[in-house]
Amino acid sequence: MPPKKPKSGKSSAGSKGKGKKIQSPAARDWELSNQDHPEDIFPMVLTSATQELFDCQADEDVTGESPYKLLEKDDIIQDIKTRAAVSDFSPVKQIVLDYPEDELLLVYDRDFTYGQSFYLVLTPEAKDRILNPPKPETPEVFEKEVVKTPEPKPWISLGSDKEIDEEAFKESREKLLYKFSRVRRKFGVPVCFSDRNTADAKDDYLECASYQDSRFSIKQMQRDCGIQAVPRLQSSSAQTQWKFQKNIFTQYTPRELSVEEKENILQEEELKNFCNSVTPRVLQALQQEGIMNVFFDDWKALGTAAEDGDWAGKVSEGLMLYQAFTDQKYTKDKKICSINWHPTIYGVIAVALTKKKEAQLSESVVRASFILFYTFSDPSNPQLLLECPDDIFAFEFCPSDPNIIVGGCINGQVVLWDISAHVTRLQGTQPGKKVSVYTDACDFHQDLNDNKENKTPIVHYCAVSALESSHKAPITDVQWLPTTFEVTRMGLPVENMYNISAQVVTCSPDCTIMFWDVRVSNLLSHSASERGPIMDQKTPYSVPDTFKHLDRTWKPLFRVSLPKIDTSGEYAPLKFNLEHYTCNEANENGDSSKVIPDYSQLRLPSAKTLKALEDVNTKLYIGTEDGEIIYTDWKLGKDDSGRLQSAKPLHCFSIHHWLVNTVQRSPFFKDIILTVGSWNFAIWKEGVMDGPIILSAISEQVCTVGCWSLSRPAVFFIGKEDGSIEVWNLLEKTNEPVQVHSHVTNAKITCIKPWAASSKQHFLAVTDDIGMVRVFEIPKTLYVPSRSESLNVKKYFELEEDRLKDLLRREELWEKEKEAEELKKRRTEPDKPVISLVENEEVNVKEYNDYLMLEESVLKGMGLLQAPADTQDN
Numbered sequence: 001m002p003p004k005k006p007k008s009g010k011s012s013a014g015s016k017g018k019g020k021k022i023q024s025p026a027a028r029d030w031e032l033s034n035q036d037h038p039e040d041i042f043p044m045v046l047t048s049a050t051q052e053l054f055d056c057q058a059d060e061d062v063t064g065e066s067p068y069k070l071l072e073k074d075d076i077i078q079d080i081k082t083r084a085a086v087s088d089f090s091p092v093k094q095i096v097l098d099y100p101e102d103e104l105l106l107v108y109d110r111d112f113t114y115g116q117s118f119y120l121v122l123t124p125e126a127k128d129r130i131l132n133p134p135k136p137e138t139p140e141v142f143e144k145e146v147v148k149t150p151e152p153k154p155w156i157s158l159g160s161d162k163e164i165d166e167e168a169f170k171e172s173r174e175k176l177l178y179k180f181s182r183v184r185r186k187f188g189v190p191v192c193f194s195d196r197n198t199a200d201a202k203d204d205y206l207e208c209a210s211y212q213d214s215r216f217s218i219k220q221m222q223r224d225c226g227i228q229a230v231p232r233l234q235s236s237s238a239q240t241q242w243k244f245q246k247n248i249f250t251q252y253t254p255r256e257l258s259v260e261e262k263e264n265i266l267q268e269e270e271l272k273n274f275c276n277s278v279t280p281r282v283l284q285a286l287q288q289e290g291i292m293n294v295f296f297d298d299w300k301a302l303g304t305a306a307e308d309g310d311w312a313g314k315v316s317e318g319l320m321l322y323q324a325f326t327d328q329k330y331t332k333d334k335k336i337c338s339i340n341w342h343p344t345i346y347g348v349i350a351v352a353l354t355k356k357k358e359a360q361l362s363e364s365v366v367r368a369s370f371i372l373f374y375t376f377s378d379p380s381n382p383q384l385l386l387e388c389p390d391d392i393f394a395f396e397f398c399p400s401d402p403n404i405i406v407g408g409c410i411n412g413q414v415v416l417w418d419i420s421a422h423v424t425r426l427q428g429t430q431p432g433k434k435v436s437v438y439t440d441a442c443d444f445h446q447d448l449n450d451n452k453e454n455k456t457p458i459v460h461y462c463a464v465s466a467l468e469s470s471h472k473a474p475i476t477d478v479q480w481l482p483t484t485f486e487v488t489r490m491g492l493p494v495e496n497m498y499n500i501s502a503q504v505v506t507c508s509p510d511c512t513i514m515f516w517d518v519r520v521s522n523l524l525s526h527s528a529s530e531r532g533p534i535m536d537q538k539t540p541y542s543v544p545d546t547f548k549h550l551d552r553t554w555k556p557l558f559r560v561s562l563p564k565i566d567t568s569g570e571y572a573p574l575k576f577n578l579e580h581y582t583c584n585e586a587n588e589n590g591d592s593s594k595v596i597p598d599y600s601q602l603r604l605p606s607a608k609t610l611k612a613l614e615d616v617n618t619k620l621y622i623g624t625e626d627g628e629i630i631y632t633d634w635k636l637g638k639d640d641s642g643r644l645q646s647a648k649p650l651h652c653f654s655i656h657h658w659l660v661n662t663v664q665r666s667p668f669f670k671d672i673i674l675t676v677g678s679w680n681f682a683i684w685k686e687g688v689m690d691g692p693i694i695l696s697a698i699s700e701q702v703c704t705v706g707c708w709s710l711s712r713p714a715v716f717f718i719g720k721e722d723g724s725i726e727v728w729n730l731l732e733k734t735n736e737p738v739q740v741h742s743h744v745t746n747a748k749i750t751c752i753k754p755w756a757a758s759s760k761q762h763f764l765a766v767t768d769d770i771g772m773v774r775v776f777e778i779p780k781t782l783y784v785p786s787r788s789e790s791l792n793v794k795k796y797f798e799l800e801e802d803r804l805k806d807l808l809r810r811e812e813l814w815e816k817e818k819e820a821e822e823l824k825k826r827r828t829e830p831d832k833p834v835i836s837l838v839e840n841e842e843v844n845v846k847e848y849n850d851y852l853m854l855e856e857s858v859l860k861g862m863g864l865l866q867a868p869a870d871t872q873d874n
Contacts (some may be wrong), residue, residue: 040126043116067108319776331771348374352392408475463547471508493616511570623660677707719749
C-alpha cells in the first residue's frame with residue numbers, strides 16, 4: 001500500500017480556517033491536538049522478525065528510558081528489495097529513498113502516543129529536534145530585591161477559643177478566710193522541740209487514714225485529665241583539645257588549556273614524531289596481549305618435583321577460585337549431596353540434588369529430580385539433565401564406559417543411565433549448532449517449541465530396580481566393582497573374563513548392603529528379548545534400550561546384613577569402602593579393556609566356569625549413622641540348616657559421635673583409610689584392629705566431608721559446617737591444618753571432589769547446602785609431591801602404628817598395676833564388721849527422724865510453719 005501523506009496541521013488548518021490569513025496561537029494549539037500525528041513522523045508496526053533483524057526489539061534493545069534507534073538507510077533499502085511488500089518499511093519507500101542523510105531515526109513509542117508502537121522520523125530537522133530538545137528558559141533573577149516584612153493577618157476564631165474557655169480554671173465559690181492568732185507573751189520565746197505522743201494532747205495532730213466503705217462503691221466512668229509536654233533541660237559541657245590551625249585548600253575546578261594552546265600543541269612536530277614512533281610498538285603489544293597472557297609468571301611454571309625439591313615451605317599459596325556453577329531454575333530450595341567429575345571429558349562435572357527438609361514439608365507440588373552436568377564453557381546453564389524417578393543421594397560413572405551412570409534414589413531404588421547420544425554436546429564439538437535431543441517425528445513441532453524454552457537435553461533413565469526388591473531407605477552410597485574381579489551369589493570373588501565393570505554395590509540405613517549385576521541373566525534373557533522398547537508417554541523422546549532387560553525387574557545379586565556384635569539389632573550403614581584388587585594378569589586378555597563394551601549384549605556367566613580368586617580382600621570398612629566404624633566381610637556363609645546368612649562384623653569402634661559422612665581409601669596406600677564424622681576425623685590402617693592410628697582432636701565446627709589428595713600422599717582436605725576448608729599435611733603438622741580457607745561458602749559444605757586435569761593443573765570441586773558448585777585451582781605447593789614423600793608418609797604411618805601398640809601395652813600394664821594395688825589394699829585393711837539387716841534398718845529410721853526434726857525447726861524459724869494444737873508423729 002503506498003504511503004499516505006499524513007493529513008496533519010496543514011490540511012486540517014486549511015479546511016477549518018478558510019479565509020483567515022492570521023492565525024492565533026490558541027487556534028494552532030487546537031489544531032495540533034486534533035490531528036493524528038505530526039507530518040514529519042510516520043507511526044508504524046514492526047513485526048518481531050523485523051525487530052530482530054534491525055536489533056530494535058521492544059523492551060530489550062529499545063526501552064522507555066532509551067527509545068531511540070538509528071537505522072542505516074542502505075539496510076532499510078536492502079530490506080525493501082529483499083522482502084518487497086512484506087517489508088514493514090514498504091509504505092515509506094519513497095520517503096526513505098529521498099531522505100538526504102545516511103541514518104534514519106526510529107523511536108519506540110511504548111505509550112502508543114501516535115497509535116502504534118514505533119514511529120519513523122522523516123526529516124533531519126525533526127531528528128535533531130528529538131535527539132537534542134531545546135533547554136527550558138530560566139526566569140531572570142533580579143540582583144536587588146526589596147525584602148518586606150510580612151504583615152500578620154487577623155486571627156479568625158474557628159471554635160478553639162470555646163474549648164480553651166471550658167478547660168480554663170474559674171473560681172465558682174467565695175474564698176474562705178482564716179485568721180490565725182497567738183498570745184502576745186509567746187512572741188519571741190525560744191522553741192524547744194521534743195517527741196510527744198499525739199494521744200496525750202488534744203490540740204495535736206491526729207491522722208485520719210482513708211478506708212474503703214463497704215456500703216457502696218462508685219465506678220468511675222470518665223476522667224478528665226490534662227497533660228502538658230515540657231521539654232527536658234540538660235546541662236552538659238565538653239572540653240576539646242585545641243590543635244594548631246593551618247590553611248588547607250581544595251581544587252574543585254580543573255585547570256584546562258585554552259583552545260589556542262591546545263591547537264598549538266597538536267600542531268607541534270615533536271608530538272607527531274612521538275606518536276609515529278610509539279604507535280607500532282603499542283599495536284604490537286596489544287596484539288601480543290590478544291595472543292597470549294603476557295603477565296603469566298614463567299618462573300613459577302619452570303621445573304619439576306625432582307628439580308625443585310621440597311616445595312613445602314618455599315611457596316605459601318592457597319586455593320584459588322577458578323569457576324562457579326549455579327542454576328536458579330533447578331537448584332532452588334535444594335542441596336547438592338553428590339558430585340563427580342567426568343572421567344574423560346575436560347571440565348565436565350555432574351551434581352545430584354536433593355530437596356531440603358524445609359522444602360519437603362512446605363512443597364505441595366512434586367518437582368522433577370535431575371542430575372545436572374556443568375561445563376567450564378557455560379557455568380550458568382547445565383548442558384545435560386538426567387531425569388530421575390526420585391532425588392538421588394549418590395551416583396558414580398562406570399570405570400569401563402563413562403557413558404554408563406548408576407545412581408541411588410531416596411526411595412531405595414537403583415537407577416541406570418546411558419548418555420552415549422550426548423557425548424558430542426559435552427565435548428563441545430558443535431558449539432554453534434543447536435543440538436536437538438528429540439528424535440520422535442510425530443512431535444517435531446512440539447520439540448521446536450520446547451527447544452526455545454529449554455535448550456538443555458533431558459536424558460531419561462534406562463532402567464530402575466524393582467521397588468519391592470530395593471532398599472527400604474535412601475541409598476547413601478553406591479560404587480562399581482573394579483574391572484579386576486566380580487562376585488558370585490555367594491559373595492565369592494572370581495575372575496573377570498572381559499575386564500568390564502558390570503557389578504554395583506549399594507548401602508542404605510535399612511541395615512543392608514546389596515550387590516547388583518547389570519548383565520542379562522540366562523533365565524531372563526528370553527523374556528527380556530520379547531519385551532518391546534520401553535517408552536515414557538509423558539516425554540517426547542525415546543529411551544535407550546541399553547538396560548531394557550532390567551527395567552522394573554532388576555533384583556540384587558545378594559544381600560549383606562550387619563548384625564550387631566554384642567547386642568541384638570543391626571548397624572545402619574551410610575558409607576563404605578572396599579579395596580580395589582589389582583593383579584598382573586588383568587591385561588592378558590588383549591585390548592578388550594580399550595574397547596567400549598555393549599552392555600545390552602553382556603550375559604551373566606555361570607559361576608562354575610569362572611576361576612576363584614583367593615587373594616581378593618573381601619573386607620569392608622563401613623561408617624554408620626551412629627558414628628561407628630565397622631570392619632566386616634561381605635562373603636555369605638551357611639548356618640546349621642544350610643541357609644545363607646551374613647557373618648557378624650569382625651570389629652566395631654565408636655570413634656565418631658554422629659553420622660559418618662566419609663570412608664575413603666588412600667590412592668597411594670591400599671591399607672590406609674580416612675573416615676570423617678561429627679567433630680573429628682580418623683585415619684585407620686587395615687590389619688591394625690586396636691583402633692585408629694591417627695585421631696584428630698574435637699573441633700568447634702562439624703566436619704561434613706573429607707577426601708585425599710590425588711597427587712600427594714600426605715595431604716588431605718576436610719570440609720566444615722561453617723563453609724571453611726582445612727588442608728592437612730601429615731609431614732608438616734599433625735595437630736593442626738597447614739592451611740585454613742575460611743568462608744569458602746556461606747553454607748555448609750556437602751561434597752569435596754579433587755580432579756587432576758593434567759600434570760600441571762589440579763582442581764578441587766566444592767559444593768554447599770544451597771546448591772552451588774565452586775571449582776578451586778589447587779596451587780603447586782599442594783599437588784607437587786616433595787622428594788621421597790611417599791616413603792616418608794609410609795614411615796610415619798608405621799611409627800603411629802608402633803605408638804598405638806605401645807600405648808595399648810602400657811594401658812594393659814597400668815590396669816594390672818591398679819588391680820594389684822587394690823588387692824594389696826584389701827589385704828592390709830582390717831575387716832569391717834558385718835551389719836545385719838535389722839541394725840541397718842534402725843540406722844536409716846534414726847537418720848530420717850533427725851532430718852524431719854531439722855526440717856521442722858528451719859520452717860518454724862522462717863515463719864512458714866505454725867505449731868498445731870495436736871501434733872502427731874508419723
